[in-house]
Amino acid sequence: MRNVDETKGCTHRNSCPMFALFDTADQLDYWRQRYCYSEYDRCARFKSMLAGETPPVQLLPSGRLLRLP
Numbered sequence: 001m002r003n004v005d006e007t008k009g010c011t012h013r014n015s016c017p018m019f020a021l022f023d024t025a026d027q028l029d030y031w032r033q034r035y036c037y038s039e040y041d042r043c044a045r046f047k048s049m050l051a052g053e054t055p056p057v058q059l060l061p062s063g064r065l066l067r068l069p
């Protein structure tokens with residue numbers, strides 16, 4: 001069950017592929033709660049975009065790369 005304020009959080013939510021991915025499984029919702037709706041300024045993707053870069057699709061907010069099958 002999600003208890004978040006949809007009006008707050010990361011401004012990249014509509015374009016971030018990781019944000020969309022986090023909605024695909026309950027286990028992944030942790031990332032949304034931890035970063036997208038709260039500590040987004042600590043997200044590696046956010047910081048990369050802030051620096052004018054395009055982060056790799058598999059870059060997680062923690063800075064690690066998601067292993068794709």
Ligand code: SF4
Pocket residue numbers: 010011012013016017018019035036037039040043044045046061
């Ligand atoms: S993963 Fe990072 S950049 Fe993407 S929406 Fe969440 S906080 Fe923003």
